[in-house]
Amino acid sequence: MSQLVPEVLAKQDELHSYLEGAFAGQRLERDANGESILWLKGSDLLGTLECIRSDERLQMDRLSDLTVYDNVDGVDGAERFVAVYQLYSMKRHLRLRLKVLVAEDQDVPSVTGIWSAANWLEREAFDMFGVRFSGHPDLRRLLMDERFVGHPLRKEYGLEDRQPFPDSLPVRIAERRSEGQHS
Amino acid sequence: MTDQSPKLVEPKPQGQARQNLADFYNPQVLINLGPSHPAMHGTLRVMCRVNGETIEDSTCEIGYLHRAIEKLGENRTYHQWIVYTDRLNYCSALANNIAYVMTVEDLLKIKVTDRCMWIRVICMELARIIDHIICVAINALDMGALTCFWYLYEWREEAYTIIEAMCGMRLTTSYARIGGMSHDLPAEFEAMMARFIKGLPKAIDDVEQLLTTNRIWIDRTKNVGTLTKEQALDFGVTGPCLRASGVDHDLRRDRPYYSYPELDFEIPIGLHGDVYDRYLVRLEEMRQSLKILKQCMKKLPGGPLWVDDRRVRIPEKKDVYEKMEVLIHHFKIFMEGIDVPPGEAYNAIEAPNGELAYYIVSRGGPKAWRIKIKSPSLFNFQSFETSVRGAKIPDAIAVLGSLNIIAGELDR
Numbered sequence: 001m002s003q004l005v006p007e008v009l010a011k012q013d014e015l016h017s018y019l020e021g022a023f024a025g026q027r028l029e030r031d032a033n034g035e036s037i038l039w040l041k042g043s044d045l046l047g048t049l050e051c052i053r054s055d056e057r058l059q060m061d062r063l064s065d066l067t068v069y070d071n072v073d074g075v076d077g078a079e080r081f082v083a084v085y086q087l088y089s090m091k092r093h094l095r096l097r098l099k100v101l102v103a104e105d106q107d108v109p110s111v112t113g114i115w116s117a118a119n120w121l122e123r124e125a126f127d128m129f130g131v132r133f134s135g136h137p138d139l140r141r142l143l144m145d146e147r148f149v150g151h152p153l154r155k156e157y158g159l160e161d162r163q164p165f166p167d168s169l170p171v172r173i174a175e176r177r178s179e180g181q182h183s
Numbered sequence: 184m185t186d187q188s189p190k191l192v193e194p195k196p197q198g199q200a201r202q203n204l205a206d207f208y209n210p211q212v213l214i215n216l217g218p219s220h221p222a223m224h225g226t227l228r229v230m231c232r233v234n235g236e237t238i239e240d241s242t243c244e245i246g247y248l249h250r251a252i253e254k255l256g257e258n259r260t261y262h263q264w265i266v267y268t269d270r271l272n273y274c275s276a277l278a279n280n281i282a283y284v285m286t287v288e289d290l291l292k293i294k295v296t297d298r299c300m301w302i303r304v305i306c307m308e309l310a311r312i313i314d315h316i317i318c319v320a321i322n323a324l325d326m327g328a329l330t331c332f333w334y335l336y337e338w339r340e341e342a343y344t345i346i347e348a349m350c351g352m353r354l355t356t357s358y359a360r361i362g363g364m365s366h367d368l369p370a371e372f373e374a375m376m377a378r379f380i381k382g383l384p385k386a387i388d389d390v391e392q393l394l395t396t397n398r399i400w401i402d403r404t405k406n407v408g409t410l411t412k413e414q415a416l417d418f419g420v421t422g423p424c425l426r427a428s429g430v431d432h433d434l435r436r437d438r439p440y441y442s443y444p445e446l447d448f449e450i451p452i453g454l455h456g457d458v459y460d461r462y463l464v465r466l467e468e469m470r471q472s473l474k475i476l477k478q479c480m481k482k483l484p485g486g487p488l489w490v491d492d493r494r495v496r497i498p499e500k501k502d503v504y505e506k507m508e509v510l511i512h513h514f515k516i517f518m519e520g521i522d523v524p525p526g527e528a529y530n531a532i533e534a535p536n537g538e539l540a541y542y543i544v545s546r547g548g549p550k551a552w553r554i555k556i557k558s559p560s561l562f563n564f565q566s567f568e569t570s571v572r573g574a575k576i577p578d579a580i581a582v583l584g585s586l587n588i589i590a591g592e593l594d595r
Binding site: 003004005007008031032033035037061062063064065067069070073075084086090093095097115116117119120121128141142143144145152153155157159168170171172173174 | 213215218228230232240241242244245246247249251253254255257258285288289290292294295416417418419430432437438439440441443444525526527528529530531538540542544546552553555557561562565566569594595
């Protein structure tokens with residue numbers, strides 16, 4: 001049983017049946033809370049996002065979270081990683097999750113052009129898993145030191161494999177894309 | 184006398200002064216703030232390119248408090264990980280505990296009892312009040328208003344005394360358990376809460392009288408660190424900072440969970456998205472939380488605290504000591520952990536700082552496959568570079584305080 005009130009769950013049910021029609025033939029699942037999970041190909045991501053954002057019934061206009069998880073056991077598909085996009089509709093108060101299977105040598109298109117929020121989230125995903133986002137303005141590590149070797153949230157990285165650094169590196173001012181892009 | 188007058192018009196000192204001024208207005212001067220600086224509220228680091236005292240560009244560097252909490256989540260049982268949630272946002276540990284156990288309960292398809300639900304609502308509102316107290320008091324303190332800090336901290340101490348009576352801890356509470364709470368409310372809880380609900384509004388009014396129409400406070404905070412509606416949504420800012428920018432959104436009303444639909448409260452929104460509006464929104468939210476607490480104390484039902492589910496029910500200590508089977512059950516819950524079925528859940532609550540969510544992917548077994556913490560601070564801090572562009576360095580400190588960045592949940 002979910003902690004959400006029944007009205008919210010009913011709205012999620014309605015959304016799911018709408019998605020079943022709109023994205024017929026695509027892999028569509030539901031999670032423990034009844035929220036819909038739509039699986040996409042990396043090449044379709046930006047196009048589908050455009051359509052999900054403008055669709056009158058969905059209006060998924062906010063990126064709630066972006067993350068990656070390791071699919072090394074192959075439960076969710078043949079590829080190594082799964083990129084997860086948590087979307088939220090500010091008008092309809094609905095949630096939708098997009099998932100993209102990513103191979104180890106494959107790039108995912110960056111969504112920083114749509115949401116500035118994706119900037120640090122994609123950097124974190126790159127830092128923790130080594131997944132690269134093509135078109136990201138400044139793809140470097142976010143939490144770990146630049147001298148860090150490996151990607152700590154991959155399953156093969158051991159919990160005890162510590163890499164201490166005695167000092168911190170100087171910070172550089174990040175390069176900017178064209179000014180006023182998000183104004 | 185005759186010797187001295189030519190010296191006064193000597194060109195050298197004047198030229199030197201001009202040179203110094205040119206150094207001051209050099210647009211390439213870099214200033215490093217943090218990571219260990221008393222005004223930086225934890226281990227945050229910002230590199231600013233300043234011209235005079237105006238920040239022309241800045242870059243935030245985070246990760247100084249990264250403790251691999253998400254990695255630990257994959258290596259600890261679901262129960263063992265509860266203590267790590269305290270260390271995320273240590274100013275509102277109760278809200279973090281509850282948001283996490285809610286997600287695990289979603290995966291287990293457990294619905295907690297009514298009493299447990301109401302206690303959790305009380306905890307979350309208490310957490311909101313202490314978090315806002317910290318934010319408003321420290322924000323004012325950074326700008327030199329020490330009195331507000333004392334007025335509000337008296338009641339923060341009072342709140343921590345209540346929390347200590349509830350779970351035995353002040354800061355790192357670990358109060359919630361999967362399927363219940365570690366303790367029921369103490370006998371003196373009602374009296375303590377009544378004192379708190381009666382006393383805090385006076386302190387809020389005092390602070391309001393000291394700050395809201397104070398010329399210095401207005402000069403320091405109005406039109407400082409402004410985030411427009413569009414910018415706030417673009418950066419995924421949530422919570423009081425989003426509402427201060429004029430977006431009417433609160434998960435407690437828009438995507439209600441637990442007993443929030445039964446409660447009567449209002450959601451304050453700002454107009455300009457500056458430091459002043461964030462301060463006003465937080466003050467009003469404290470009052471609304473008190474209103475919620477008052478209703479909760481009236482409606483708090485009796486009945487069992489724990490859900491009747493053998494998978495998660497932690498046996499009573501008395502039975503553990505006296506009954507063999509119960510001892511074995513207790514041992515198995517803590518040594519082996521709870522078997523959570525495969526699946527995933529994303530559960531968000533309206534935490535004091537904004538939307539706090541846990542995304543758990545389970546492959547079955549006692550440990551999570553992946554736990555992702557959606558921390559509001561990460562999103563709020565990302566907007567910092569934009570909102571301080573063109574501001575002065577002391578303004579940057581004011582903006583940082585008003586965003587209420589908690590390094591623990593920022594770096595995780």
